[in-house]
Amino acid sequence: MTAPELQALWLSLQVAGVATLATLPVALLLALALARGRWPGKPLLEALVNLPLVLPPVVIGYALLLAFGRQGPLGRWLNEVFGITFVFSFRGAVLAAAVMALPLMVRALRQALEAVDRGLEDAARTLGASRLDAFFSVTLPLAAPGLLSGAVLGYAASLGEFGATITFVSNVPGQTQTLPLAIYSALQSADGEAAALRLVACSVALAFAALALAHWGSRRVARLMGTNAA
Amino acid sequence: MSLTVDVQVMRGAATVTARLEVPPRGITALIGRSGAGKSTVLQAAAGLLKPTAGCVALDGATLFDATSGIDLPPQQRRLGVVFQDGRLFPHRSVRGNLLYGARRAPAGAESGPGFDEVVALLGLAPLLARRPFQLSGGERQRVALGRALLARPRALLMDEPLASLDPPRRHELLGYLAELPSRLDLPILYVTHQMDEVMRLADRVVLMADGAVAARGGALELLSDLTLGPLVGRFEAGGVLAGVVTEQLEAWQLSVVTVAGQCITVPRIAAPVGRAVRLRIRARDVALQREVLASSASNQLAGTVLRVLDREPPYAAVELGLTPAAAAGERLWALVTQRSVQSLSVAPGQPMVASFKAVAVEGRAAAVRTETHDTA
Numbered sequence: 001m002t003a004p005e006l007q008a009l010w011l012s013l014q015v016a017g018v019a020t021l022a023t024l025p026v027a028l029l030l031a032l033a034l035a036r037g038r039w040p041g042k043p044l045l046e047a048l049v050n051l052p053l054v055l056p057p058v059v060i061g062y063a064l065l066l067a068f069g070r071q072g073p074l075g076r077w078l079n080e081v082f083g084i085t086f087v088f089s090f091r092g093a094v095l096a097a098a099v100m101a102l103p104l105m106v107r108a109l110r111q112a113l114e115a116v117d118r119g120l121e122d123a124a125r126t127l128g129a130s131r132l133d134a135f136f137s138v139t140l141p142l143a144a145p146g147l148l149s150g151a152v153l154g155y156a157a158s159l160g161e162f163g164a165t166i167t168f169v170s171n172v173p174g175q176t177q178t179l180p181l182a183i184y185s186a187l188q189s190a191d192g193e194a195a196a197l198r199l200v201a202c203s204v205a206l207a208f209a210a211l212a213l214a215h216w217g218s219r220r221v222a223r224l225m226g227t228n229a230a
Numbered sequence: 231m232s233l234t235v236d237v238q239v240m241r242g243a244a245t246v247t248a249r250l251e252v253p254p255r256g257i258t259a260l261i262g263r264s265g266a267g268k269s270t271v272l273q274a275a276a277g278l279l280k281p282t283a284g285c286v287a288l289d290g291a292t293l294f295d296a297t298s299g300i301d302l303p304p305q306q307r308r309l310g311v312v313f314q315d316g317r318l319f320p321h322r323s324v325r326g327n328l329l330y331g332a333r334r335a336p337a338g339a340e341s342g343p344g345f346d347e348v349v350a351l352l353g354l355a356p357l358l359a360r361r362p363f364q365l366s367g368g369e370r371q372r373v374a375l376g377r378a379l380l381a382r383p384r385a386l387l388m389d390e391p392l393a394s395l396d397p398p399r400r401h402e403l404l405g406y407l408a409e410l411p412s413r414l415d416l417p418i419l420y421v422t423h424q425m426d427e428v429m430r431l432a433d434r435v436v437l438m439a440d441g442a443v444a445a446r447g448g449a450l451e452l453l454s455d456l457t458l459g460p461l462v463g464r465f466e467a468g469g470v471l472a473g474v475v476t477e478q479l480e481a482w483q484l485s486v487v488t489v490a491g492q493c494i495t496v497p498r499i500a501a502p503v504g505r506a507v508r509l510r511i512r513a514r515d516v517a518l519q520r521e522v523l524a525s526s527a528s529n530q531l532a533g534t535v536l537r538v539l540d541r542e543p544p545y546a547a548v549e550l551g552l553t554p555a556a557a558a559g560e561r562l563w564a565l566v567t568q569r570s571v572q573s574l575s576v577a578p579g580q581p582m583v584a585s586f587k588a589v590a591v592e593g594r595a596a597a598v599r600t601e602t603h604d605t606a
Binding site: 117119128129 | 377
């Protein structure tokens with residue numbers, strides 16, 4: 001593999017990793033809000049979270065550009081107050097990947113949280129645990145397999161993100177050119193087919209590695225819980 | 231310390247209303263058919279359901295009061311709850327489950343039984359390293375009980391803790407539960423709809439029907455009250471005798487029990503001589519006669535007719551007192567025909583002999599109970 005290809009691979013891992021880690025707590029809060037209780041804005045929030053799933057990624061990328069671009073309301077404010085910019089930068093690539101991965105992660109986490117018996121939390125509370133304590137000592141550990149698969153799903157989605165990234169932060173080698181974008185660029189050049197194939201093989205290997213990790217992780221967790229005792 | 235529950239709880243479209251007092255010693259059984267609202271009352275006391283009106287207090291300290299808006303969360307009420315399904319934490323070992331509440335108990339909490347004591351009392355030592363999925367149903371409930379006790383509760387609430395167990399496991403756990411009142415100085419509320427559990431465990435009984443308290447009283451009085459028959463549903467109407475095991479006829483597999491100075495023979499009761507027991511005899515197994523006769527119905531108890539109740543024809547129920555005082559545990563019901571009442575001229579005040587076969591006192595009926603409180 002050539003240096004630019006390795007760079008694209010390394011950048012992809014970084015973008016996906018940071019996007020996943022940054023999204024996880026947000027996704028957890030959203031999943032909790034959606035899994036528990038009834039409140040007025042719930043259907044609206046649910047629709048908003050799921051928008052990236054149903055809209056073309058290019059539309060999301062463009063929306064991000066409108067909001068977080070230099071002239072966008074959020075982008076200008078962030079730039080003026082914190083000096084943070086997104087356009088053509090690593091940060092922007094992470095944001096695009098995070099937004100696209102969010103609905104998948106929220107979905108997985110929500111299912112995991114809903115699968116935990118609420119009665120266990122009740123039991124924890126009669127044993128002296130506060131609501132928060134019961135969540136962290138009972139519900140979250142029991143939802144851990146779902147948390148793990150949600151994270152893997154988010155990571156995989158971030159790795160594969162293309163449309164929103166290229167629309168929002170373009171295709172800058174070393175900044176925003178992740179694996180899919182590098183494959184696209186290679187295919188655009190006259191003699192890039194060999195490079196494209198190498199990158200494709202690389203993506204496939206990454207995907208398998210992620211799946212294997214997820215499988216191993218959930219097996220371990222399941223053994224710990226005794227959920228696959230049979 | 232006694233627990234007072236006086237609540238009104240909405241459950242779907244129905245309202246459950248109950249006022250009950252759980253005294254500081256002994257077991258108070260909250261009984262009634264399924265759907266009568268028993269569990270709702272227990273959950274309201276524990277703080278897991280919010281009543282629409284009323285109050286919950288422990289020894290004068292308010293845990294819930296609708297009018298003043300006090301509503302302590304469950305973790306501050308510190309009432310130990312044993313659920314029907316155990317609710318052990320699947321991701322923790324038995325030891326981890328047992329210590330969950332113990333670690334969260336306030337440092338200044340009244341001293342209760344310690345870890346080793348609870349482990350010994352409930353026979354948990356061989357289970358400590360196991361995970362909940364490796365436990366049998368009975369073991370699971372023992373751990374759940376131990377976990378609740380170790381949280382230093384100020385009262386113990388049990389919600390049909392034996393309902394999900396098969397008969398041998400139920401029997402095993404009943405033994406552990408029967409030991410509790412003598413070891414714990416706590417109000418214990420025990421929700422059940424099983425007659426044998428009430429017989430074996432209860433000191434006092436609160437009967438619920440259709441979302442309200444229908445009757446309350448001492449276990450012996452209430453269990454012998456035939457008029458409550460329709461309310462208790464599956465409980466088969468009958469009387470409960472309180473007696474003492476006076477002889478074990480090992481060769482015959484029979485036990486002799488003295489009730490109000492008279493001896494009766496029953497299928498073997500696994501209890502030492504001198505142990506107080508309760509015997510339940512269904513009204514339809516009891517026959518009436520004028521005097522003691524030689525018969526295969528070897529149990530004949532002489533007494534005085536207390537009252538005669540006409541049931542739906544052709545039946546009549548006759549209550550017999552075995553002593554002039556006819557205290558609770560010294561009364562017996564006989565279900566006879568109205569024609570027999572007339573031909574024997576059965577009337578209150580008349581001496582009469584009740585007879586029943588030894589085999590009529592068996593199985594569920596021959597529940598054993600240590601009378602920890604009545605004798606203490």
